[in-house]
Amino acid sequence: MIISSAQFEKFNANPLYHTIGMQVISAEDGRAVSQLRPPDNVCWPFPGQPHGGILFTQMDSTMAWAVLSAPGEGTNCTTVNLEIQYPAPARGPVFTCETRVVHRTGRSCFVRGESRDEEGGLVAMGQATFRIIRAEAML
Amino acid sequence: MIISSAQFEKFNANPLYHTIGMQVISAEDGRAVSQLRPPDNVCWPFPGQPHGGILFTQMDSTMAWAVLSAPGEGTNCTTVNLEIQYPAPARGPVFTCETRVVHRTGRSCFVRGESRDEEGGLVAMGQATFRIIRAEAML
Amino acid sequence: MIISSAQFEKFNANPLYHTIGMQVISAEDGRAVSQLRPPDNVCWPFPGQPHGGILFTQMDSTMAWAVLSAPGEGTNCTTVNLEIQYPAPARGPVFTCETRVVHRTGRSCFVRGESRDEEGGLVAMGQATFRIIRAEAML
Amino acid sequence: MIISSAQFEKFNANPLYHTIGMQVISAEDGRAVSQLRPPDNVCWPFPGQPHGGILFTQMDSTMAWAVLSAPGEGTNCTTVNLEIQYPAPARGPVFTCETRVVHRTGRSCFVRGESRDEEGGLVAMGQATFRIIRAEAML
Numbered sequence: 001m002i003i004s005s006a007q008f009e010k011f012n013a014n015p016l017y018h019t020i021g022m023q024v025i026s027a028e029d030g031r032a033v034s035q036l037r038p039p040d041n042v043c044w045p046f047p048g049q050p051h052g053g054i055l056f057t058q059m060d061s062t063m064a065w066a067v068l069s070a071p072g073e074g075t076n077c078t079t080v081n082l083e084i085q086y087p088a089p090a091r092g093p094v095f096t097c098e099t100r101v102v103h104r105t106g107r108s109c110f111v112r113g114e115s116r117d118e119e120g121g122l123v124a125m126g127q128a129t130f131r132i133i134r135a136e137a138m139l
Numbered sequence: 140m141i142i143s144s145a146q147f148e149k150f151n152a153n154p155l156y157h158t159i160g161m162q163v164i165s166a167e168d169g170r171a172v173s174q175l176r177p178p179d180n181v182c183w184p185f186p187g188q189p190h191g192g193i194l195f196t197q198m199d200s201t202m203a204w205a206v207l208s209a210p211g212e213g214t215n216c217t218t219v220n221l222e223i224q225y226p227a228p229a230r231g232p233v234f235t236c237e238t239r240v241v242h243r244t245g246r247s248c249f250v251r252g253e254s255r256d257e258e259g260g261l262v263a264m265g266q267a268t269f270r271i272i273r274a275e276a277m278l
Numbered sequence: 279m280i281i282s283s284a285q286f287e288k289f290n291a292n293p294l295y296h297t298i299g300m301q302v303i304s305a306e307d308g309r310a311v312s313q314l315r316p317p318d319n320v321c322w323p324f325p326g327q328p329h330g331g332i333l334f335t336q337m338d339s340t341m342a343w344a345v346l347s348a349p350g351e352g353t354n355c356t357t358v359n360l361e362i363q364y365p366a367p368a369r370g371p372v373f374t375c376e377t378r379v380v381h382r383t384g385r386s387c388f389v390r391g392e393s394r395d396e397e398g399g400l401v402a403m404g405q406a407t408f409r410i411i412r413a414e415a416m417l
Numbered sequence: 418m419i420i421s422s423a424q425f426e427k428f429n430a431n432p433l434y435h436t437i438g439m440q441v442i443s444a445e446d447g448r449a450v451s452q453l454r455p456p457d458n459v460c461w462p463f464p465g466q467p468h469g470g471i472l473f474t475q476m477d478s479t480m481a482w483a484v485l486s487a488p489g490e491g492t493n494c495t496t497v498n499l500e501i502q503y504p505a506p507a508r509g510p511v512f513t514c515e516t517r518v519v520h521r522t523g524r525s526c527f528v529r530g531e532s533r534d535e536e537g538g539l540v541a542m543g544q545a546t547f548r549i550i551r552a553e554a555m556l
Contacts, residue, residue, distance in 0.1 A: 014183050014184070015179065015180035015181075015183055016180065016181055016182075016183040016184075016190055018180070019158060019180050019181060020192075040154065041154035041155065041157070041158050042154075042155055042158060043155075044153050044154055044155040045153070045155075045215075051155055051196060051199075051200075052196075052199050052218045052221075053159075053192060053193070053195050053196025053197075053199050053200065054192070054196065056192050056195045056196070056199070056221075057190060057191075057192025057193065057195070057196070058192075060190075060191055060192050060195070061190075061192065076184075078225070078228070079191045079225055080224065080225060080358075080386075080407065081222065081223065081224040081225070081359055081407060082191075082195075082222070082223055083220065083221070083222040083223075083361055083500040083544060084220065084221055084222075085219065085220040085527055085544065085546060086217070086218055086219060086220070087519075087520040087522050087525070087527050088520075088522055089217070102504075102531075102539065102542060103504040103505075103539045103542070105504055105505055108358075108504070110502055110504050110539075110542060112529075112542075112544075114519075122519065122520045122527075125519060125520070125527060125529075125544065126544075127500060127502065127529075127542065127543075127544040129358065129359060129407075129502060219497075219525075219546065220498055220546060222361040222405060222500055224388055224405065224407060226380075226381040226383050226386070226388050227381075227383055241365075241392075241400065241403060242365040242366075242400045242403070244365055244366055247365070247497075249363055249365050249400075249403060251390075251403075251405075253380075261380065261381045261388075264380060264381070264388060264390075264405065265405075266361060266363065266390075266403065266404075266405040268363060268497065268498060268546075292461050292462070293457065293458035293459075293461055294458065294459055294460075294461040294462075294468055296458070297436060297458050297459060298470075318432065319432035319433065319435070319436050320432075320433055320436060321433075322431050322432055322433040323431070323433075323493075329433055329474060329477075329478075330474075330477055330496045330499075331437075331470060331471070331473050331474025331475075331477050331478065332470070332474065334470050334473045334474070334477070334499075335468060335469075335470025335471065335473070335474070336470075338468075338469055338470050338473070339468075339470065354462075356503070356506070357469045357503055358502065358503060359500065359501065359502040359503070360469075360473075360500070360501055361498065361499070361500040361501075362498065362499055362500075363497065363498040364495070364496055364497060364498070367495075
């Protein structure tokens with residue numbers, strides 16, 4: 001799937017990304033990158049630190065873009081399982097998440113990702129299985 | 140930690156829970172239960188279905204309450220890792236998450252949880268390690 | 279699948295179980311139990327303690343029996359992913375692993391298990407997804 | 418830790434590696450590689466395919482070498498949790514596992530690894546947390 005700038009603007013305009021402060025920056029050839037600038041309401045219980053679930057949401061979504069960036073248009077995907085580890089507290093105004101498809105087999109996609117703070121410190125790393133579904137199956 | 144109704148009201152009033160539509164119902168003796176009534180803005184990309192990251196956030200938070208419900212007051216905890224599986228699409232207005240501490244050893248806590256829809260269908264199951272930290276260490 | 283004592287003897291006679299010292303004790307209605315009496319050659323690097331991979335092998339195999347104990351005869355299964363946690367060092371001559379199917383959906387099976395030492399201490403806990411396959415697909 | 422050829426020979430001579438047919442090839446600067454040539458007795462239930470638990474044992478052990486290859490001599494480590502995914506059936510006579518430390522923080526080490534068959538096909542991928550322990554604590 002080739003994603004144009006106009007399409008990114010459209011995708012990034014969804015209410016979930018707005019709520020958590022996330023934007024997809026690139027998605028191509030099985031790789032995707034996003035940035036998170038979490039608003040105060042999702043930085044709880046530690047002020048200035050996005051909740052682990054918000055970092056998870058960013059990673060899960062960014063992984064899905066890595067999956068979708070590879071196959072033909074008209075497909076979607078769903079998370080089967082995701083294991084996330086938090087090596088360090090997540091401090092700072094912005095977090096970059098990089099994800100990539102490691103392996104693809106039939107309808108399954110194996111994906112990995114890392115989220116880093118502004119200094120490059122690792123704050124989350126994940127490993128997941130996605131199932132590829134047809135767009136019609138979404139409805 | 141014994142948690143009174145007044146304390147629950149206070150805890151549940153935080154901005155994160157408000158954003159995702161979550162409320163803790165009970166937390167006692169290493170077990171905690173919460174309910175999620177996700178607002179539309181976190182039900183994306185599938186209308187009426189909370190994003191997997193929102194279900195994760197509910198489970199992670201509810202697990203933390205299971206951890207905190209056991210030891211003495213004045214402690215907090217942080218997620219080291221959490222593996223979540225999504226057996227089925229999450230449809231419906233309300234999701235109940237039940238979590239429990241399976242094992243505790245020194246500063247580590249091993250926790251499990253399940254989230255179910257209104258008909259009792261399993262929509263997420265998780266397994267996690269938490270690290271117990273002192274309240275002062277939060278600051 | 280109903281499994282007779284004679285069948286258990288046959289299943290337990292396989293070379294892998296012999297190598298690691300494992301025997302399946304029961305498998306019925308989506309639940310299975312096994313015992314591990316690890317020989318010295320798999321207790322490394324810590325004498326008297328089975329390697330974590332041996333505990334994993336016991337759990338993975340016992341989970342497979344839980345999966346197979348439920349559907350009709352003539353099926354097999356394969357592990358898609360398994361997350362294992364080790365709450366404590368595994369000491370002692372025998373370890374009992376109990377597993378159960380938590381959810382089944384189409385060709386996927388979600389399973390959990392725990393392994394305990396002789397005193398009932400938790401030494402491993404796991405969570406997995408299995409894919410159900412037809413026996414013919416094995417060949 | 419710098420590991421000489423003579424030391425490798427010694428390490429590889431342990432009974433567990435002999436049982437599963439594993440040899441560590443290199444371990445340096447937080448990276449380790451091993452090869453598995455599984456004997457028939459661990460290739461069950463599918464002839465010619467090592468059991469998933471044997472691939473796990475190889476990965477877990479190789480990750481431990483990645484962990485140990487970095488810090489000062491006299492330390493050891495223990496697996497806290499490991500999530501393994503099996504993208505494809507493991508066929509063939511030899512499997513190469515590559516592992517690396519992704520992040521290190523205090524006493525914890527976050528590690529990843531992949532196992533591939535002779536043609537380079539991915540048969541297992543893992544993500545783990547290790548705890549670093551002092552050698553004395555082993556005894």
